[in-house]
Amino acid sequence: MQRDHEVIIVGGGMVGAALAARLGHAGANVGLVEYGDKPDAPRGEFDLRISSLNARSLAFIEAGGTRIPPDRSCVFRHIEGWNQSGSGHSVFSAEDSGLDNFGRFVENRALRYALWQQLEQLPGVTCYTRCAPTSTLAGQDSRLLELDNGKTLSAALVVGADGARSTLRELAGIEVNTYDYRQRALITNVETELPQQDVSWQCFTPTGPLAMLPLPGHHASLIWYDRDMTTRTREMLSDEALARAIEAAFPARLGNLLRVTGRASFPIKRQHARRYIGKRLALIGDAAHVVHPLAGQGLNIGLHDADALAELILARRDAGAPGLLRRFEVRRRLANQAMLTATDGFHHLFTGAPPLRRLGDCGLHAAERLPAAKRMMSRQANGLNPFSRP
Numbered sequence: 001m002q003r004d005h006e007v008i009i010v011g012g013g014m015v016g017a018a019l020a021a022r023l024g025h026a027g028a029n030v031g032l033v034e035y036g037d038k039p040d041a042p043r044g045e046f047d048l049r050i051s052s053l054n055a056r057s058l059a060f061i062e063a064g065g066t067r068i069p070p071d072r073s074c075v076f077r078h079i080e081g082w083n084q085s086g087s088g089h090s091v092f093s094a095e096d097s098g099l100d101n102f103g104r105f106v107e108n109r110a111l112r113y114a115l116w117q118q119l120e121q122l123p124g125v126t127c128y129t130r131c132a133p134t135s136t137l138a139g140q141d142s143r144l145l146e147l148d149n150g151k152t153l154s155a156a157l158v159v160g161a162d163g164a165r166s167t168l169r170e171l172a173g174i175e176v177n178t179y180d181y182r183q184r185a186l187i188t189n190v191e192t193e194l195p196q197q198d199v200s201w202q203c204f205t206p207t208g209p210l211a212m213l214p215l216p217g218h219h220a221s222l223i224w225y226d227r228d229m230t231t232r233t234r235e236m237l238s239d240e241a242l243a244r245a246i247e248a249a250f251p252a253r254l255g256n257l258l259r260v261t262g263r264a265s266f267p268i269k270r271q272h273a274r275r276y277i278g279k280r281l282a283l284i285g286d287a288a289h290v291v292h293p294l295a296g297q298g299l300n301i302g303l304h305d306a307d308a309l310a311e312l313i314l315a316r317r318d319a320g321a322p323g324l325l326r327r328f329e330v331r332r333r334l335a336n337q338a339m340l341t342a343t344d345g346f347h348h349l350f351t352g353a354p355p356l357r358r359l360g361d362c363g364l365h366a367a368e369r370l371p372a373a374k375r376m377m378s379r380q381a382n383g384l385n386p387f388s389r390p
């Protein structure tokens with residue numbers, strides 16, 4: 001059977017590009033279809049989109065031959081959470097879980113650029129930019145993909161990594177369940193008087209958490225979750241007024257702000273595809289699931305999907321075999337559903353009615369006093385086996 005590629009990936013975001021790099025690095029023949037241009041090198045101020053990458057995600061990216069850019073990322077070793085209106089307070093330290101660190105905060109565009117740089121080195125990977133699929137059809141041995149530039153490509157498997165509004169998912173007729181949290185996240189990058197440390201913290205308030213993600217040097221990314229209208233109003237403030245609002249709302253430990261270097265806001269939704277697979281088709285990353293970002297796990301679970309799919313593909317001859325796809329769905333759906341449920345639970349515990357919030361407070365207390373539970377939670381959040389000993 002003559003096919004253009006073994007695997008075609010639609011969407012060259014971080015998840016799709018990481019899968020292409022992992023498969024291409026192992027010698028597979030991969031086509032990557034991306035709607036936009038190939039990414040430019042990051043320079044100047046940090047971009048607003050920053051993600052935490054845990055141990056499993058970092059290992060997967062490195063297994064594809066990509067090096068995380070050290071100057072645009074930052075290691076973190078502690079995670080601290082507390083309830084603004086209660087007494088619950090918990091600190092998670094990597095060393096308590098037998099780890100050197102919890103992972104890295106990485107600028108999304110720097111990671112994406114590094115992945116695409118690696119793709120250019122891989123002879124088995126062909127990138128098709130500035131095009132998108134218009135239709136797709138599955139046959140016995142391959143799936144065809146028609147593109148809006150007139151090209152038709154074929155592969156044993158077509159993977160949808162084209163984000164939350166996935167065209168491939170729509171073309172395949174896969175429906176999604178969605179839930180609107182009626183929250184909006186205001187992300188600001190700031191320069192602070194104090195250098196930020198290797199700790200990321202989150203303060204829970206009844207209208208949504210306030211989070212600080214450290215960046216190299218005196219930089220930090222702040223996420224301020226709140227009601228939709230409140231966030232939109234805040235986003236309109238002048239730099240000076242926004243800096244004062246941040247100083248008033250965020251915990252004093254943030255220190256004085258020297259300046260706000262960027263801002264943007266995003267609606268917060270949960271979304272889960274009713275199935276991840278079709279005939280010679282699989283969905284990964286945000287195309288399959290969108291979780292509340294409060295636990296910083298959306299990209300991580302997307303990369304874990306890519307990791308699981310790559311492992312199955314590289315171990316078999318037919319990348320689109322029905323048995324392989326069923327195994328992928330079983331492996332990932334349960335893990336992703338658990339993450340969706342856990343982040344949902346966190347959201348409702350800290351923004352729900354007062355009795356629920358007291359329960360959240362007790363949860364933080366309990367986590368602080370039960371080292372074994374804490375260790376398991378840390379390992380789980382890192383994509384590691386929660387039951388193994390450090």
Ligand SMILES: Cc1cc2nc3c(=O)[nH]c(=O)nc-3n(C[C@H](O)[C@H](O)[C@H](O)COP(=O)(O)OP(=O)(O)OC[C@H]3O[C@@H](n4cnc5c(N)ncnc54)[C@H](O)[C@@H]3O)c2cc1C
Binds near residue numbers: 016050132164166
């Ligand atoms: C406020 C906020 C904070 C977050 N923080 C974290 C965090 O700390 N840690 C974490 O793990 N996650 C975090 N996330 C989630 C994370 O950003 C996403 O899960 C992740 O970016 C999804 O990556 P993706 O590659 O699946 O999709 P995307 O990043 O959406 O990439 C999709 C790609 O497909 C391309 N594309 C789209 N349509 C087509 C088409 N029709 N044809 C071809 N190409 C197409 C796009 O151009 C893009 O390149 C956060 C999310 C938000 C909103």
